[in-house]
Structures are given as C-alpha cells and as structure tokens.
C-alpha cells in the first residue's frame with residue numbers, strides 16, 4: 001500500500017533549525033523558527049506558567065476526559081483576554097472550542113467552514129505564514145491570496161488589498177492576521193482596519209482572524225483592537241487563538257477557536273457541529289496547557305506576574321528592532337528604519353534566496369528562505385555581526 005507514496009521534502013523552516021543545531025561555529029545566529037528567545041538565546045518557560053504548572057501537578061486528582069470542546073474555564077478566560085471582559089456584548093452568539101494550538105484552531109475553523117459551505121474559497125494575505133495554505137487547503141478549502149505587502153515600500157499595500165477584497169464574491173472567507181503579521185511584521189493601523197471592516201461588511205465576507213501573538217506587538221489591549229473593529233462590523237466571524245507564544249506553551253498545544261455565529265440559535269447549532277468535528281479530528285484536546293492558562297488568568301497574582309513577563313518580552317523585541325534597524329542602516333548605507341515601525345517577532349529582509357544561502361553558509365546566520373527573520377533571535381551581542389554580514393552579502 002505505502003509504495004504509492006513518494007518522499008515529501010522536509011519543511012523549509014524546520015530544516016533550517018536542524019541545520020543550525022548541527023552548525024558548530026561559535027558565531028552562529030538562529031533567526032529562523034518563530035519562537036521567542038531571551039537575552040541568552042533560550043526560549044524560557046515563563047515563571048507564572050511554571051508556578052501554575054507546579055500547583056496543578058500537586059492538586060490534580062484525575063486525568064479523566066473533559067469534553068470535545070475542552071476546558072470551559074480556559075475557553076472563557078482566553079475569550080475574555082482576546083475580546084475583552086464583556087465579550088463585545090456578543091456572549092449569546094459566541095461559541096468557544098479549545099483546540100491543539102493555533103494550528104488546531106485554524107484547522108477546526110476550516111472544517112466548520114467546509115461543513116457549512118463545501119465550495120467556499122478562503123483568501124489569505126500574500127505573503128502569509130508558510131503553514132496557512134497547506135493547513136487550510138488540506139481541510140478541503142480552496143485557498144487563494146489577496147495582495148497585502150509591498151516589499152519595495154515596506155508597508156501594507158492597502159489600496160490593492162481593499163480592491164481585491166472588494167472583488168470577492170459574497171460569503172467568501174478572508175483570513176486576517178490580527179496582529180504581528182507573519183512573516184512581514186507589518187500590521188494595519190486602526191484607520192486601515194476600519195476600511196477593511198467596511199469592505200468585509202459591504203461585500204458580506206466572513207473574516208477568519210488568526211491571533212497568534214497577542215501581547216507581543218504593542219500590548220494585550222492594543223493588539224486586540226483589530227478584532228474589536230472587525231467584530232463590530234460583521235455578524236459572523238471566526239478567531240483562531242494561539243497560547244504558544246504569549247504563554248511560552250509551544251509544545252503543550254494550547255489554542256482556542258471562537259466563532260461569532262450571528263444569533264443564539266445558530267450558536268447552538270455551531271456548538272454541536274464543533275463538538276462533532278473535534279470528536280472526529282482529535283476527540284478531546286490536550287488539557288495540560290489549557291489548565292495552566294486557566295489558572296494563570298484566573299489568579300490575580302499569577303496573572304500579574306505573567307503580564308509583567310509578557311510586557312518584558314514585547315519590550316525586548318521592540319528594543320531589538322531599534323538596535324537592528326540602526327545597525328543595518330549604518331552597515332549598508334540604506335534606510336532600514338521601517339523595521340522599527342513593524343511589530344511582533346518577524347521582519348522580512350529584502351534579500352534574494354542566494355543571499356539568504358550565503359548568509360547561512362558563509363556567515364552562519366540562519367533565516368527563512370524568503371528573508372524572514374525572528375527579531376527575538378537578535379541580541380545586543382550579535383546585532384553588529386548580523387548587520388555587517390547582511391551588508392557584505394548585499395554588496
């Protein structure tokens with residue numbers, strides 16, 4: 001049976017990480033995989049997460065199943081964090097389902113869309129996170145792109161984006177990065193979000209928002225502004241939330257799918273459908289990460305500690321942006337100040353694939369093939385080396 005299968009090429013970003021680990025150079029720099037790194041280049045477990053985990057391990061009396069929709073406490077806590085305490089006044093039509101990470105939430109959302117309308121198209125930004133297209137496409141959705149980023153101008157190409165959305169047929173689904181756009185770091189501002197919301201509403205499009213980095217851009221509140229602007233404008237919306245980055249829970253697979261269903265009756269139907277779909281995908285989502293998040297968010301002291309740690313992460317990334325932008329400008333004699341205005345873990349350097357390979361092979365600096373760099377991989381110690389190496393390959 002298996003002879004019909006052929007070798008699948010390794011994931012481009014994950015293989016960069018493997019190559020980095022094998023590299024024995026003392027000057028090597030990992031700007032590849034999108035995980036937060038501290039000043040020592042380590043991906044830490046936040047103290048609040050560690051404390052919550054220890055308390056749970058000491059107290060937990062059973063590991064019996066919860067339900068296909070997961071941990072209700074986690075679902076509500078994360079929904080309030082994402083939408084605000086009053087859940088946008090949409091408590092009656094909001095449906096929540098815990099999922100294995102943001103990826104699981106995206107997949108569950110795609111399955112719900114497919115069940116509701118098997119022929120509908122989903123439109124993702126060009127460029128987008130490398131896993132969006134396979135993840136959504138493998139659920140059976142037809143995936144297309146809309147213009148998003150102008151690589152020459154280092155900003156969102158808003159006119160082309162709005163024009164493309166305006167041309168979509170009613171009912172089409174539009175995937176939007178709620179904040180910290182991956183791979184460009186280029187977000188919409190509030191005025192631009194309002195223009196997008198207007199087109200979505202006028203053309204009866206369905207937004208599917210991917211919230212994978214809340215708190216790592218500006219702060220929790222400002223990073224959630226996009227959701228509030230869009231949700232006010234439309235009756236139906238899906239949101240995939242990941243707790244991988246902001247809680248440092250990557251391997252615990254902790255995420256949430258939230259669906260604004262339009263009205264309470266539809267919410268009841270959608271709840272039953274999400275339960276059915278989750279049951280056929282993973283039956284029950286993993287609880288450990290969700291139990292930790294629920295505890296961190298519901299206990300004032302842990303919540304405050306986590307909030308301080310998250311603020312530290314965001315501040316560190318934003319100050320590294322400034323350091324790197326200045327050093328790149330100095331080394332290359334070109335303007336890199338646009339890196340300072342971007343947000344989140346990523347920026348995309350204007351490099352060809354050959355230049356990316358040269359940085360890897362000759363300078364031991366690892367990044368995604370499209371020039372995407374993880375800003376958190378920069379440190380005050382390696383920033384000059386990175387900037388001078390980029391200048392050398394650009395000569």
Ligand SMILES: Cc1ncc(COP(=O)(O)O)c(C=O)c1O
Nearest residue numbers: 034101102103129182212242244
């Ligand atoms: C834009 C975006 N969405 C979703 C995810 C999925 O995150 P998770 O690890 O929680 O599945 C990622 C992870 O890198 C991402 O960058």
